[in-house]
Amino acid sequence: MSSSPISYYGNDSLSSETQSYAGDHRPSTASTELTHMDSDDTLPPTCYVTSDTDSDKDLVIHSLNESLHIHKEIMERIHAEKEAYVAHLNKERHDELEDIERTKQTLEEQMDRYNKLDAAYSALRRELDSRKDDYQRMEAKFYAHVKSIRATDDDLSTIQHEISHLSSQLNNLCMGLKAKMDPQAGSRFLLDRYHDQRPLFKKYLVNSSKDDGDDSSMLLESRHITMFTEKLIMELLVEHIFDQPLHIGVSVNQAYDKVSTWMRKYNEDWAQRFRQQMSALLANQAQLQDERESIEQANADLVDVILQQLGHIYPELQNQAGDYLKMQRKKIDTMVTRAARLNLAIKGQDIEIKHQDIAEGGVAEFDSAIMKADGKGKPEGHVLFVISPPFLAIDPNDAHHGFIIHGKVFCI
Template structure:
């Protein structure tokens, strides 16, 4: 029961106690009034009896005296008539006075009775009103309690119905969820089977097991290895020979190099810049002799395959892609008589690089350690070439026009001797990108390494 119901019950009990006390007081007043009325009535009765006795005595006395004095009265009737009248009048004065007092007392007694009766009636009316008010308040309270109980029952019924409905909905959703789980499990198993078949099929086509993520990582590691090699060659570089090699190989940039990289009053480049140009040279060799070859250096059908691929690509790009994948897979897995020519071609590239570096750094000539480093780079680039050609998406370099394009942090990173702003003077390593026209998230971008001034 709520706090409001308790307060109403307490108020009702207080009203009942108050009414009971008032009824008790009224009852006591009524008893007191009745007792006084009884006493007054008794006194009036006694007084009335006394008056009656007195009146009887007077009457008796008169009756007895009349015979004794009858003759005298008769004889003296005429002469004493006035005296008799006077005597009679005097004898009747007392009864008349008593009667007046009696009537006055009776009047007082009747007034008291009327007052008592009126007081009693008023008390009864008050008691009746109190009882009626209590009954009315009780009925109102009971109606209110009944309404509240009815509302509570309706709310409980509605809550129960809602709970049952939610339970039924929960059970339905649970069954649906279980059905979806079973369906997902079936589809997952089917997807795994299809994926296994797909990778099995792709492995038969691709030259290596690499995908775009491993190719992206391999490109970064390869050119990082080239940068480390050239970093170590700076201390061994001949500034005059290095400057001469640079001016000879990039003759179209001689004026820019002299204006931007040579210090005032000097004719030779700093070894730091010479190291960057050596790195640029090795990257260009990797691009031209390996990554941009139709298949692989040393393969006898490179030129013929280039013509066939172009012919396929004009008519059906998807078939051209499949042809590229299958040809690369054959070169990687079944080179047969082409294997020796491929190895000779790679070794030729290594010797060419060592010879050029030897012109700039005479101290490394005959250094087997340096030869091993260059050989590892070339063989790693050749493997990367087969992995790239085995992908469905082409992996291409993004063109950056030197001396025109400004530095872009989204697709470029600054070389150690340059700054991350201004115009791009040299592209040391180009940006590599693989883009899927149907899915923007499927692909990658390896930023270019540039020298800005």
């Protein structure tokens, strides 16, 4: 049994909604299914007929829901990022404010410390200025006190210069006498004066080609005679001036030497001060009274001794009425006076200044620390003769305080 196709609607509401929707929109052609039922077939359950429009609607709604959901997620994410960024900015600002506060506090602490240091510095400057004033007053008193003790106003630097100047003056004197030299008479005199060293003269200073075996006929070269003239005068100055216990011509020389030697056994500082006081007394008081004449006489006697010794080498100096003798006497007198004044300055110093003995005859080796070789001999080797001794001023308490005037030596 066949039947015509029939459309079934599940309920009235669906039918009314469909009709309402159909009233607004043109319905699409719906195809119906033709159901063939046999006689024994039963009626199937209610069947719903859906259109393409319903599917589109559901799809649009679903798409809108998904779009809304995505939009919501985007908005939530943007809002979360915004909140995180704002929180980060707030944290950075908070950290910056804390850094500024800490920096401000540090600056305040440093400023406070600077003010304290500045106040302490100002106080120290005031104290330093006060100490400087005190030191200057003490220094002035000290120098006034030392000046009252020292025999002269000389210090180590001026004494060093004076010794060097005296040596140069002596060398110039000997070079000036060279024109009046008698080589034969001078050689005989020097060989007699240094008779213990005749073998050294013969071996190192006499020309072997002119040596006939007779010591009395040995002839020294003029340059060697000039060298020994300088040696002779320096030896006389050292003996009569620098080696005196106190000063040339002073009546208490021997007494002072005994007291000073005794005092050194017990107190070196007292002996040193005693030497300074005696030198100051001699320079400032004694020379103005009874000791002055004896000192001047001793100086004149030394000049006579030097001229008498030199007369054997330079015969022109034996002419008592000659102008040449007067001229040379004046030079030697000036040199002796200068050496005597230098001796007083040396004796008045805080440290001891003395000449050092050097063994002659080729015994001592050349020592560049205290010697300089004369140009007439070898630049080094062994010391044959000492022309002028070295002068040493050494402070035992300060290695940098003092000086050394090199001695002039003839080396072989």
